[in-house]
Amino acid sequence: MASAAVLLLLIVLAAVARTAPAGVTIYAWAAVPQAAVAAALAASGGGAPLWVDVALILAVKAFWVPRVLHRSLPVREGHDFGLATSMSPPMLLGGAVVMALLGLRLGTLLGPAAGEALGLGLAAVLLGFGIPAVRAELWAQTVGILLGEAALVLTALVLAGDLPPTAEVLAFAEVILLAVVLGAVVRAVREVHGVADVRRLGRLRG
Amino acid sequence: MNVASLLPLVVPALALLVTLPLRDVRRMATVARGTALVLWALAVWALLTRPLGLWDPLALWFLLMVLVLTGFCLMVSAQYVEAEVAQGELTAAQARRYFLLFHGCVLSLVTIGAAPDYFVVWAGVEGTTLTTILLVAMPGGRAVEAAWKYVVITGIGGLLALLGTVFVLHGAHVPLGVVGFATAPAAVAGPAALAVQIGFWLALVGYGSKAGLVPFHTWLPDAHSEAPAPVSAVLSGVKLAGGVYALLRLLALTDSAVGPLWPHRMLIIIGLLTLALAAGALAGQRDLKRLLAYSSIEHMGLIVLGAGFGGLALAGALLHMWTHGLGKTGLFFGAGNVRLRFRSTSAPSVRGVLRAMPLTGAALALGAAAIVGLPPFGLFWSEWLLLLGGVRAGYAVWVALAVALLLAAFLGIGLRLPDLLLGAPPKEAMAPEGAVREAAGPAWVLGVELAALAVVGLALPAALHSVWLSAVRLGGG
Numbered sequence: 001m002a003s004a005a006v007l008l009l010l011i012v013l014a015a016v017a018r019t020a021p022a023g024v025t026i027y028a029w030a031a032v033p034q035a036a037v038a039a040a041l042a043a044s045g046g047g048a049p050l051w052v053d054v055a056l057i058l059a060v061k062a063f064w065v066p067r068v069l070h071r072s073l074p075v076r077e078g079h080d081f082g083l084a085t086s087m088s089p090p091m092l093l094g095g096a097v098v099m100a101l102l103g104l105r106l107g108t109l110l111g112p113a114a115g116e117a118l119g120l121g122l123a124a125v126l127l128g129f130g131i132p133a134v135r136a137e138l139w140a141q142t143v144g145i146l147l148g149e150a151a152l153v154l155t156a157l158v159l160a161g162d163l164p165p166t167a168e169v170l171a172f173a174e175v176i177l178l179a180v181v182l183g184a185v186v187r188a189v190r191e192v193h194g195v196a197d198v199r200r201l202g203r204l205r206g
Numbered sequence: 207m208n209v210a211s212l213l214p215l216v217v218p219a220l221a222l223l224v225t226l227p228l229r230d231v232r233r234m235a236t237v238a239r240g241t242a243l244v245l246w247a248l249a250v251w252a253l254l255t256r257p258l259g260l261w262d263p264l265a266l267w268f269l270l271m272v273l274v275l276t277g278f279c280l281m282v283s284a285q286y287v288e289a290e291v292a293q294g295e296l297t298a299a300q301a302r303r304y305f306l307l308f309h310g311c312v313l314s315l316v317t318i319g320a321a322p323d324y325f326v327v328w329a330g331v332e333g334t335t336l337t338t339i340l341l342v343a344m345p346g347g348r349a350v351e352a353a354w355k356y357v358v359i360t361g362i363g364g365l366l367a368l369l370g371t372v373f374v375l376h377g378a379h380v381p382l383g384v385v386g387f388a389t390a391p392a393a394v395a396g397p398a399a400l401a402v403q404i405g406f407w408l409a410l411v412g413y414g415s416k417a418g419l420v421p422f423h424t425w426l427p428d429a430h431s432e433a434p435a436p437v438s439a440v441l442s443g444v445k446l447a448g449g450v451y452a453l454l455r456l457l458a459l460t461d462s463a464v465g466p467l468w469p470h471r472m473l474i475i476i477g478l479l480t481l482a483l484a485a486g487a488l489a490g491q492r493d494l495k496r497l498l499a500y501s502s503i504e505h506m507g508l509i510v511l512g513a514g515f516g517g518l519a520l521a522g523a524l525l526h527m528w529t530h531g532l533g534k535t536g537l538f539f540g541a542g543n544v545r546l547r548f549r550s551t552s553a554p555s556v557r558g559v560l561r562a563m564p565l566t567g568a569a570l571a572l573g574a575a576a577i578v579g580l581p582p583f584g585l586f587w588s589e590w591l592l593l594l595g596g597v598r599a600g601y602a603v604w605v606a607l608a609v610a611l612l613l614a615a616f617l618g619i620g621l622r623l624p625d626l627l628l629g630a631p632p633k634e635a636m637a638p639e640g641a642v643r644e645a646a647g648p649a650w651v652l653g654v655e656l657a658a659l660a661v662v663g664l665a666l667p668a669a670l671h672s673v674w675l676s677a678v679r680l681g682g683g
Contacts, residue, residue: 201355
């Protein structure tokens with residue numbers, strides 16, 4: 001449960017991070033609670049594959065993906081007025097609390113054994129994926145999506161105890177490719193629009 | 207797992223490897239054409255021999271569709287890229303990137319069909335998303351904006367689908383490491399049932415975003431309208447169906463765990479909402495590719511509605527995947543031809559297509575007749591089966607609503623298309639005397655697909671019919 005709580009806290013910090021390097025650093029640190037959950041499961045009888053997981057989580061999410069992000073994301077988009085959000089701070093805070101409560105409630109309903117950790121994990125998933133909805137800078141949205149993925153893996157591990165090797169390999173491949181694609185599109189947006197800010201992207205109406 | 211089930215993956219993987227060192231655009235195009243021919247040969251082999259134990263009928267039904275339609279898309283891609291390079295719109299390096307990504311996309315789509323379990327299906331769906339995002343962004347300008355919307359919505363969707371899959375499998379007490387598409391050992395209740403329900407919700411949101419279902423559809427009209435035409439075709443005709451196929455796989459498991467009532471009601475509601483949104487939006491579209499994109503949303507809504515009705519309607523829904531794919535890929539090829547001639551796909555820049563490009567114009571008119579569900583094309587029969595199945599399943603009121611929405615969609619397309627096809631074309635769109643008026647390849651491909659649609663409408667070939675019926679039985683229909 002402590003790991004899920006730490007991850008949730010890191011996601012809240014990422015939601016208010018002001019620069020891309022800060023956001024990416026938070027993402028790198030988010031690998032630690034994930035690795036801790038995998039290590040705890042391995043130590044309690046999960047076996048060697050989970051120790052491989054721990055190593056992979058640290059290698060991919062604490063080192064490799066942050067390196068890709070540092071290279072592809074703009075440091076700052078020149079906002080002199082602080083955070084670029086599409087919600088007022090009270091609404092943002094209120095939304096985060098609602099998401100967290102919803103996740104916790106679902107976790108409790110799903111079973112008392114892993115209920116709190118599961119709830120915190122689900123809350124972290126909801127908050128992580130909520131970042132793209134409230135932050136306008138593309139780097140912040142990228143970090144949000146990847147943090148949502150981190151929370152999702154933690155939640156899946158808490159729920160199922162382990163994931164099959166194919167699922168794990170595919171999930172690692174997914175996060176690597178997703179980071180590369182997100183970075184490439186952010187770069188392309190900057191080349192075309194000058195600034196990687198979602199408020200400049202209003203020409204298409206869906 | 208039988209390793210031979212992964213045989214179809216070898217073809218696009220080899221195409222990718224062969225294209226990697228190439229610098230000459232004509233050679234890249236030749237590889238693409240050769241790949242298309244091998245994919246078609248593979249489809250014929252799989253259809254005629256139905257190799258036992260490699261794929262179940264539902265997987266085979268989807269795989270055959272992928273092999274046939276991506277073959278068409280590769281053929282048209284080859285011609286499209288050659289034309290764009292000749293006009294100076296693409297460099298050789300961009301053409302290489304296009305083909306590499308396209309082969310990657312085909313590889314991912316084949317993976318969905320050949321996948322031995324839920325996680326590999328998910329990986330295939332994700333692969334198609336990640337490759338097509340970069341393909342959508344290729345033209346630059348507004349396309350980059352479309353690509354961003356696409357990556358955010360479907361990127362999150364894909365991850366939620368993974369979590370949903372874990373929840374459904376765990377709740378249904380299916381061991382996560384098991385290879386194959388299992389059903390629940392027994393019905394579950396309490397927290398386990400809740401886990402299945404949450405999982406199916408997450409999967410519906412996740413795979414629904416891939417399939418363009420409401421309310422996660424907003425990326426689709428932008429991505430389809432901004433992408434190169436063969437990419438729009440593969441997105442609309444094959445990739446969207448991939449999202450629905452993944453959902454159908456989890457639906458069978460969810461049904462066996464918590465009963466069919468709840469998940470099917472959800473599908474009916476989402477399907478109708480999707481249909482309603484598309485029907486409402488179609489009349490307002492002045493851009494040919496956006497019109498086709500909204501039409502794709504409409505048809506995905508219809509397929510999900512059929513899956514929700516179940517029984518005979520599921521048979522209609524599965525047939526509709528094929529018929530919609532055949533019709534819509536062809537229409538996007540025609541739209542690509544229009545863009546090459548008019549440098550636009552929007553009215554009023556585009557008008558008088560029938561006069562400026564008679565072959566493409568006629569094919570587009572016939573394709574539109576097919577896609578709105580007029581006989582003798584296959585979409586008429588798949589929609590008929592789908593709606594009849596709904597009535598037989600006791601959903602007459604919902605079917606009536608769906609028919610009203612289909613009529614609205616019919617009117618929407620019927621009102622807008624004449625603006626583009628009829629009238630006098632702008633002078634700059636007319637080919638000089640003696641010059642080639644239009645690229646015949648894509649128009650002919652559309653013609654072949656229309657002929658195939660008519661064949662499907664008049665009499666489904668026996669071998670395909672047998673796979674279809676088996677797939678319907680496996681899907682619970």
